[in-house]
Amino acid sequence: MKKSTECVQAGYEPKNGEPRVLPLYQSTTYYYETPEELAKLFDYPKLGHIYSRISNPTVSALEAKITALEGGVGAMACSSGMSATLFAVLTLANAGDNIISLSTIYGGTYNLFAVTLKKMGIETRFVTPDSSDEEIEKLIDERTKMFFAETISNPSIIVLDFDRYANICKKHSIPFAVDNTLTTPYIVRPFEFGANIVIHSSTKYLDGHASAVGGILVDGGNFEWDKNPRFKDFYTPDPSYHGTVYVEEGGNAAFILKARMQFMRDIGAIMSPFNAYLTNLGCETLHLRMERHSENALAAAEFLSSSDKVEWVKYAGLKTDKYYPLAKKYMDGKCGGMVSFGVKGGREEAAEFIKGLKLIKQVTHIADVRSCVLHPATTTHRQLSDEDLIKCGISNNLVRLSIGIEDKDDIIEDIKQALDKIKR
Ligand SMILES: Cc1ncc(COP(=O)(O)O)c(C=O)c1O
CATH class of the missing domain: 3.40.640.10 (Type I PLP-dependent aspartate aminotransferase-like (Major domain))
Structure with a gap:
């Protein structure tokens, strides 16, 4: 099969x-x-x-x-x-x-x-x-x-x-x-x-x-x-x-x-x-969902890359990403729904962005049909020392987005309006 x-x-x-x-x-x-x-x-x-x-x-x-x-x-x-x-x-x-x-x-x-x-x-x-x-x-x-x-x-x-x-x-x-x-x-x-x-x-x-x-x-x-x-x-x-x-x-x-x-x-x-x-x-709809997660996440990552409020974006589906060749080799370029990016600034700006979101909700979760967001350094990875955070590849301005299977225009619009609200 x-x-x-x-x-x-x-x-x-x-x-x-x-x-x-x-x-x-x-x-x-x-x-x-x-x-x-x-x-x-x-x-x-x-x-x-x-x-x-x-x-x-x-x-x-x-x-x-x-x-x-x-x-x-x-x-x-x-x-x-x-x-x-x-x-x-x-x-x-x-x-x-x-x-x-x-x-x-x-x-x-x-x-x-x-x-x-x-x-x-x-x-x-x-x-x-x-x-x-x-x-x-x-x-x-x-x-x-x-x-x-x-x-x-x-x-x-x-x-x-x-x-x-x-x-x-x-x-x-x-x-x-x-x-x-x-x-x-x-x-x-x-x-x-x-x-x-x-x-x-x-x-x-x-x-x-x-x-x-x-x-x-x-x-x-x-x-x-x-x-x-x-x-x-x-x-x-x-x-x-x-x-x-x-x-x-x-x-x-x-x-x-x-x-x-x-x-x-x-x-x-x-x-x-x-x-x-x-x-x-x-699992009966896994194949459909993973296609849509991957498509939406790539669109969100491309949008983030074009924003002047964003310092860097990590998504292996982006041709400019360090891991693009590996994603091509092992995953045929499909990379799922997880996108991390660094807001210009630090913890404060990351918090401002998360507070500004409307559709995308803050939850301690990833990888379900609904788009969601989290600031790992202050939540899931809170127990780690600054030194261990660096070992895990996490900076203070890292925002983790789990892109869902909603309409990608709505997702991007929400990200855009929340970035626009950041004062810096
Ligand atoms: C990559 C990965 N592995 C394992 C786990 C732990 O799984 P669970 O929360 O189902 O115990 C998580 C949880 O977020 C995860 O993201």
Whole structure:
């Protein structure tokens, strides 16, 4: 199936007489006639549902849709993007291990890596997009378990050079995990460019309507876990799961099986069936929305570039943008709805602009059908020091716009009148 068809159809196939639309199975439990049947499920969880902390039919259908869209071998829907990222790390790393991450990432993820993982004994070694291959490779040791980056970084709008990082990861046999939230598989499928694990905050474009918080972890099935000395947990029996050997039980989907059977089972941050139902509904129009987000955002970025109230604009769809060649290479020039720009001046002028907007509302969110705005330095990234803000690519005058799917003339008119109100 082509991507657009997968958006609409993948993940649910009704049998004769069953509902045409994916049903909402709002049930925690599943009935089995005999103890033997249920016992078998504990040995082979892939055969059916036991309890909705581990899996649920509505949630599974969404997982199947995203697996198809990303071209992976399995997925696990989580209660948030943050929990999906945490599960990715915990499935790979134990206390005493380390991961490497680009520092230009969403502020919440930065904090998870820099502060919370540290408390769990997992160290994050941050690099910047300007770090050389040599500098990155120097940080890799036998306890390095993952390299993490975002396809388009939030909010610094840097496009990931997949080939470069995939080569480093391959050379050192470490998995390459990519947060594909801001692009979605409609625009880019990271597995085609060497990623091994994909993470989504489905709260954003996948749902697309700002209705359901969620996250999705996807297994590319393209990493050799077996016999890799870094990942003994994958090919030796897991005593906490009656001796299961994940590479034997899960085959090339060993990663996602381990994530579910160790961490979803023990922690339970699974997506609720209702949120999976809503997210699946959102995905049915993902292809249409991403085209319109990309078209509108390019128009807004072009307008901003022509304004004398604006110092700089970051949108990789602009031919003048530093990341335009990478956007062309990996995304066919479609860049989604996120645009960052620097208002001439600083925090005060950024606040004036936001107060002047009428249609575009200030919300702590991005990537839904409605255009919205935020000043990251004083909100989402508030917890970061000035030094860390710079590492994340955030200046005091950076305004983050998430361009929606309204009429682009209305969006531009709103931006124009708010810029006109700035006194400076
Ligand atoms: C790129 C990216 N990844 C992950 C997250 C975290 O996702 P959630 O808010 O669903 O936990 C966000 C949230 O804004 C994000 O922008």
